[in-house]
Amino acid sequence: MxxxxxxxxxxxxxxxxxxxxxxxxxxxxxxxxxxxxxxxxxxxxxxxxxxxxxxxxxxxxxxxxxxxxxxxxxxxxxxxxxxxxxxxxxxxxxxxxxxxxxxxxxxxxxxxxxxxxxxxxxxxxxxxxxxxxxxxxxxxxxxxxxxxxxxxxxxxxxxxxxxxxxxxxxxxxxxxxxxxxxxxxxxxxxxxxxxxxxxxxxxxxxxxxxxxxxxxxxxxxxxxxxxxxxxxxxxxxxxxxxxxxxxxxxxxxxxxxxxIANATNRALTLTELGRFLEAEAAYRYAMSIDAQNPSLVWNHALLQLLRGDFEAGWRGREARWNVPEFAKDYPMLVTPMWTGEAAVAGKTVVICQTEGVGDAIQFVRYIPMLAARGARIILVVDQGLCPLLSGLAGVSHCLPKTQRTVIPPFDLHIAIDSLPFAFGTQLDSIPLGKNYLPPPEPHLVQAWEDRLGLHEKMRVGLVWSGNPKHGNDRNRSVPLRLLSGLLNVDALFVSLQKNPRPEDAETLREREEIVDHTALLTDFAETAALVSCLDLVVTVDTSVAHLAGALGRPTWILLPYAPDWRWLLGREDSPWYPTVRLFRQTETREYDSVIERVRRELSAMAEKWKHAADQYK
Structure with a gap:
């Protein structure tokens, strides 16, 4: 004015x-x-x-x-x-x-x-x-x-x-x-x-x-x-x-x-620092500001699951449907969502992947249970999973999750990662976690056996990084050079790493100890066939960890100090996968001691494998 x-x-x-x-x-x-x-x-x-x-x-x-x-x-x-x-x-x-x-x-x-x-x-x-x-x-x-x-x-x-x-x-x-x-x-x-x-x-x-x-x-x-x-x-x-x-x-x-945003940031950071009791208190404080905030409820649920409180965790995790970043990835389906109560005998149920490939592999174990109740299952997942999961027991159609996919008529739907909630899963009632995936196609397995050659050394698959867009990537992924100590072990190392980052691609070219056929891994059926030919998979927390565990292959997973909820706290085994061993950081972002421990145990394992192989010569 x-x-x-x-x-x-x-x-x-x-x-x-x-x-x-x-x-x-x-x-x-x-x-x-x-x-x-x-x-x-x-x-x-x-x-x-x-x-x-x-x-x-x-x-x-x-x-x-x-x-x-x-x-x-x-x-x-x-x-x-x-x-x-x-x-x-x-x-x-x-x-x-x-x-x-x-x-x-x-x-x-x-x-x-x-x-x-x-x-x-x-x-x-x-x-x-x-x-x-x-x-x-x-x-x-x-x-x-x-x-x-x-x-x-x-x-x-x-x-x-x-x-x-x-x-x-x-x-x-x-x-x-x-x-x-x-x-x-x-x-x-x-x-x-x-x-x-x-x-x-x-x-x-x-x-x-x-x-x-x-x-x-x-x-x-x-x-x-x-x-x-x-x-x-x-x-x-x-x-x-x-x-x-x-x-x-x-x-x-x-x-x-x-x-609420500041309060949630504080709780998330305390969780990342492994200060879980303080994080729980921080979530309670945030709830005093806005107890109905869906992002807050969802993040709190992940901490509850991490601490083993499955009942509260599964329930709170359903709040994600009110979080825009999650809701946008779920198809707009007009039929009712199945939450575990309604009878499904004679019904067609669409089960849709909404999160990562690893989540899908982890939770398809519930599909035979739903089929046993008389449901006909239509599974909608990432295109790369379709060849692997189309033969899953109880699945009548396995469709790629694309904009062009037309889903046949159905009665009910549920997100694949809501199945644990619908089945009321507790720590002592987690369904079978081994060999629940269809076995790899024999001709694919044979092709990989031919590529790998004579089985004269223990075969070890390696994965060192996940999706760079993942919110916790900086904590869970490692540069390949950090694994260089493992390569001194007398074993055949096989890369399972898709889309390596530029620095890692250069390291991979320099390290002749690693066999790299990942250009042939066109889908997860191919990856499953290759994994079935290996004696051990050493991986960070990625979809391959779930695949190897679900196939029942011995799998060692390198975990950050504050891990993803599914790996829980204070244990070396996983109730989700009986053949998995967990190698945890003892402090934030410190992988050197973890990798050294893996190196020692891998060296001993390779010696035992070689000794056993020599017995059969």
């Missing part, structure tokens, strides 16, 4: 300073001076006296609108500004009218007014920004973005327009473009904490965590009470593997703003 008044006072064109209207200009200058010091009544009286002799003078009509704008009498602003515009539709008059309409909640009318203003003065960056702000309020985000971008084009130093362009681009997921505008905003307005907080978020989205940390720290220096910057600083530190430092910032964020 004051900027508008100053602009009106300073713009000689708008004050109409010419020989014929000198008196009007004098009135305007004097009235604006009175407005600046809050003497609105005096300014209004001065203007009204001038209107007695110049009743249709648009400059005076607009001045009355500005006086009422400063007094927050917006209906009167609309009245006086409209009169001025009817006499002379100047962009500045339209700007005043649009501002008043916005204050009155008449956004659509304001859009039309500001649109007319930019048409009259298309090189005015300020008008484009006002139009953008108005479109923003009407949720016409794409049009608002174009306005802010155009404002920045006209005036590269317009920090506010650059900030809002960056914000909208971030919301659209166009983070690279957002960063360009936020750089401009930061340069033009280096004391604006929200700009640095937002740029930090964008940089973190681009995995530029070090730069993001610098932005968050600067935002906090500028605004020590910026709770979101504190929380996001914690997120960036956690992403770089510093959960202890992250926890400090989550605590500070919670002290500033006790919201």
């Amino acid at each position: 004051f900027r508008q008044i100053d602009h009106a006072a300073a713009d000689q064109d708008e004050l109409s300073l010419n020989s014929e209207e000198g008196d009007i200009a004098t009135v305007c200058i004097a009235a604006v001076a009175e407005m600046r010091v809050g003497k609105l009544l005096e300014a209004q009286l001065r203007c009204r006296r001038a209107l007695e002799t110049h009743a249709e003078e648009p400059e005076l009509l607009h001045l009355m609108a500005l006086i009422y704008l400063q007094a927050a009498e917006f209906d009167y602003v609309v009245e006086w500004a409209s009169r001025a515009i009817r006499k002379d539709p100047r962009p500045s008059y339209l700007k005043t009218l649009g501002t008043a309409l916005l204050r009155l909640g008449r956004q659509e009318e304001a859009v039309l007014v500001f649109d007319k203003a930019v048409q009259l003065k298309p090189d005015d960056a300020d008008l484009w920004q006002h139009l953008g702000n108005t479109l923003l309020q009407t949720r016409r985000l794409g049009e608002a973005l174009l306005c802010f971008q155009h404002a920045v084009k006209l005036n590269p130093a317009d920090a506010d327009a650059a900030y809002k362009a960056g914000l909208l681009l971030k919301e659209e997921g166009r983070v690279d473009e957002a960063l360009v505008y936020l750089d401009r905003s930061a340069e033009a307005r280096p004391d604006h904490a929200p700009t640095f907080a937002l740029r930090g978020f964008v940089r973190a989205s681009l995995k530029q965590y070090e730069q993001a940390i610098g932005d968050f720290e600067l935002a906090i220096r500028l605004d020590p009470e910026h709770a979101q910057a504190c929380s996001n600083l914690g997120n960036a530190l956690k992403a770089l593997g510093h959960p202890e430092r992250a926890l400090v910032w989550y605590d500070r964020s919670l002290a500033l703003k006790p919201d």
Whole structure:
């Protein structure tokens, strides 16, 4: 408002300073001076006296609108500004009218007014920004973005327009473009904490965590009470593997703003640090903020499962259907969801994969149990699983989970990872965890035997990394070079690692001890056939761990300090897979001692295998 008044006072064109209207200009200058010091009544009286002799003078009509704008009498602003515009539709008059309409909640009318203003003065960056702000309020985000971008084009130093362009681009997921505008905003307005907080978020989205940390720290220096910057600083530190430092910032964020996101972050971090009792207390605190938050309930359920509380864990895990990131991956099925109560005899039940391949392999063990109740099963899973699972007992159709898949008529449906809940699974009632998958095709097995050659050494399959997009990838995956000590053992090492990362691919090329036929692993039926030819699989927590365990092959799994829920706590065996051994970290992100233990035990096992093989020669 004051900027508008100053602009009106300073713009000689708008004050109409010419020989014929000198008196009007004098009135305007004097009235604006009175407005600046809050003497609105005096300014209004001065203007009204001038209107007695110049009743249709648009400059005076607009001045009355500005006086009422400063007094927050917006209906009167609309009245006086409209009169001025009817006499002379100047962009500045339209700007005043649009501002008043916005204050009155008449956004659509304001859009039309500001649109007319930019048409009259298309090189005015300020008008484009006002139009953008108005479109923003009407949720016409794409049009608002174009306005802010155009404002920045006209005036590269317009920090506010650059900030809002960056914000909208971030919301659209166009983070690279957002960063360009936020750089401009930061340069033009280096004391604006929200700009640095937002740029930090964008940089973190681009995995530029070090730069993001610098932005968050600067935002906090500028605004020590910026709770979101504190929380996001914690997120960036956690992403770089510093959960202890992250926890400090989550605590500070919670002290500033006790919201559910900060409380959940704190509980998750305590879980990652292996401080499970504190994590449980943190979840209880978060529940006091919002006990119904589905993300919170779901994350808490994972801790409950990890600690062996299956009854509460399975129940809480069902809250994921109210978490958007999970619900979007489940087909929109109109028939009822089966939750374990309804009779299924004579019914067709669709069982759909909703999470990872490992989850699907782990939970298909329940399908024969459902089929034994008389259900006809249609299984919908990742395409790579179909050749393996199509022969599963009880499955009438195994369909790929694609947009094009047409599911035959059915009566009920359930997500594959909801089956433990539906069957009321407890630790002592986990179904058979060995050899429940269809046996690999003999011709595939023979082909792999031929490729591997004479079985003169113990055959050991290796997997060292999982999906890089997995939320816990930095803790569960290891670089191949860390396993180099294992390769000194007298054994034949076989890579089961699909899509190795660039660093690992280079190491793999350098290590001739590892046989790599992974280009031939076109689906999980092929992988199962290869695994069946091996004496041992050594793997991090990936789908291959589940596959090998489900096939009943001896499997050693390297686990992070805070493992996935299914591996529980404080045990070397798994109730899910009897042939699995668990090698756990004893402290966060420290795999060296784990791998050394594996090396020693593997060496002893290889010697025993060689000795046994020699006995049969």
